[in-house]
Amino acid sequence: MSHYFFEGFDTVKLAEQFGTPLYVMSMDRILRAIGSLKTAFEGNIDDIKISYAGKAFLNRAMCRIVKKSGIGLDVVSGGELYTALCSGVDPKDITYHGNYKSPAEMREAIESGVGVITVDGREEISALDNIADAIGKKVDIHLRVNPGVEAHTHEFISTGKTDSKFGIPLGEVGKAAKMAKEAKNINLIGLHCHIGSQISLPDPYSLALEIMLKTACDLREEGINITEINMGGGFGIRYTEADDPFDLEGFAKNMGENLRRLCSKLNFPIPKIIIEPGRYIVGPAGITLYTVGAVKNIEGVRKYVTVDGGMNDNPRPALYDARYSALAANKADIPAEEYEKVTVSGRSCEADTLIKDIYLAKVVPGDIIAVLDTGAYCYSMASNYNRLAVPKMVMTYGDKAEVIEREQTYEDLIGRDIIPSWL
Ligand SMILES: Cc1ncc(COP(=O)(O)O)c(C=O)c1O
Incomplete structure (x- = not known):
């Protein structure tokens, strides 16, 4: 079976190497998006400034990309400002x-x-x-x-x-x-x-x-x-x-x-x-890889494909019915005529529908699903609902792939808990 490649990377190998759920962010795609914005706007407006809306996705690696690209950065909270300042973004380039x-x-x-x-x-x-x-x-x-x-x-x-x-x-x-x-x-x-x-x-x-x-x-x-x-x-x-x-x-x-x-x-x-x-710069630069955990066919009703992530790493479908495209990453050569209609569900204790009624190659537990264009407003909106950890993020650049954010651990999850004196 052939695999789905994202910016030159075999996504099944990425899933094996780093585990799932996994956010994958391509720096090449981010740079290309910034480059095309610069070319389009600088060619049409003499005095133009591009400022990246950090709310779409911000961590220290992203701040470095912003700095390296010579664009500005919009922040909307003390936390975003702190992240930018810690990453060496010049405060003069920041809009609050x-x-x-x-x-x-x-x-x-x-x-x-x-x-x-x-x-x-x-x-x-x-x-x-x-x-x-x-x-x-x-x-x-x-x-x-x-x-x-x-x-x-x-x-x-x-x-x-x-x-x-x-x-x-x-x-x-x-x-x-x-x-x-x-x-x-x-x-x-x-x-x-x-x-x-x-x-x-x-x-x-x-x-x-x-x-x-x-x-x-x-x-x-x-x-x-x-x-x-x-x-x-x-x-x-x-x-x-x-x-x-x-x-x-x-x-x-x-x-x-x-x-x-x-x-x-x-x-x-x-x-x-x-x-x-924001979205234009990072949205298409990201994908999320999941492992199929269960496939439940309710005869004549619906076939549910449950994956190891969901609304805690991507709340957009639950928040406002956002639609995504996806594919079975380890079955990329299956012809579309053989696809079947399924609903990809997340693992949390909510309806947690990631993608309703999508056509995918027939999957079984253990298969890898790649949800596309998840670079914006997924990681930045992630939550710990059900005490689920926010996944790891890997950034690719040329032929390199490195973890830019480790997954949360159980220790992280209880790290801020304080047991009161009376317990
Ligand atoms: C003030 C402001 N600027 C920029 C953005 C970025 O929007 P988008 O990611 O759709 O480009 C937002 C998004 O909510 C915003 O509120």
């Missing part, structure tokens, strides 16, 4: 985001000298100003604007007042900007928006860009100089054939043309544009 920042996190961000803090609401402005004052540092900020554009795949809606916990409603941006202008320790230099994820067409971004530029123009009337606009992330990837392809080159071209056209129409100097993709 999030709709909640504790006073301690704001202090950590300011003290470490992050490049920009993206402010999510008016209350944050005075809190940041006070903390910056106490530390004796000035902070550059962007205001996260809720532009009233919501996008998901190719559908998008434009509403006057989108119901969202993120960002400052359009109608309140003026007030927030004025507050920032008056705050002694804050420099308001930019506006930010993020309109959704898995977006495949440029139209919602065009609308959002127009709204952002008009908002920047309005602020200019108030004497506020916006020189940077962050258009967020959200670029789609193809988890299955049902997902639309994302035309990166066409997308970047469209954004560049729109930017020049709108700036000229509004007589506004072309700002620096920042994009912050």
Whole structure:
């Protein structure tokens, strides 16, 4: 039987060597994705910065890739910031985001000298100003604007007042900007928006860009100089054939043309544009390998293939019915006509359906299943439900494969438990 190869690696051998469940991350794929983003956007927009959204997948190896690639990094918590700083990412290349920042996190961000803090609401402005004052540092900020554009795949809606916990409603941006202008320790230099994820067409971004530029123009009337606009992330990837392809080159071209056209129409100097993709950079770079544990055929109902991982290493299907493609890695040469419909289930004590109704080569216990495109929002969303360990991660690069994160041990699982004095 022939095996499924991922970036030159025999995945069955990887499973044998490192055990399963196993996250496999290809650094070559990550570098290629960053390279294609740079080529597309740098060719269409003069002043562009790519900033990787660390929430998609962040550990110390990933931080090193970000640093090596010369791109920026978005973090949303003290933990992500700490990981980045420990890995040698220059604080100036870090943007600190999030709709909640504790006073301690704001202090950590300011003290470490992050490049920009993206402010999510008016209350944050005075809190940041006070903390910056106490530390004796000035902070550059962007205001996260809720532009009233919501996008998901190719559908998008434009509403006057989108119901969202993120960002400052359009109608309140003026007030927030004025507050920032008056705050002694804050420099308001930019506006930010993020309109959704898995977006495949440029139209919602065009609308959002127009709204952002008009908002920047309005602020200019108030004497506020916006020189940077962050258009967020959200670029789609193809988890299955049902997902639309994302035309990166066409997308970047469209954004560049729109930017020049709108700036000229509004007589506004072309700002620096920042994009912050996460999934696009790491999603297709990862796969997860599982061993089949049981095959249960409920006659006339469904055939369940249970694997040794599941929602604790990939909660996306359970959270929002995310769909994945997969294959039997040790039976890669079985023709599709011989596939059978099965449901791949995880091992946790929940429905834990990893992939419902997928066609796979006939598998038996001990076979290896590769779930594809698991590089984004799987490891970063993993949990210890059922006291299951978060799996090991191996990174491949050229002909090398090394563990970049060991699996959790039983000791790790009880490591933070404290038995109270009365027990
Ligand atoms: C503010 C912000 N920027 C960037 C991203 C990255 O999105 P994606 O991974 O879809 O590119 C997110 C995702 O939630 C986000 O909230």
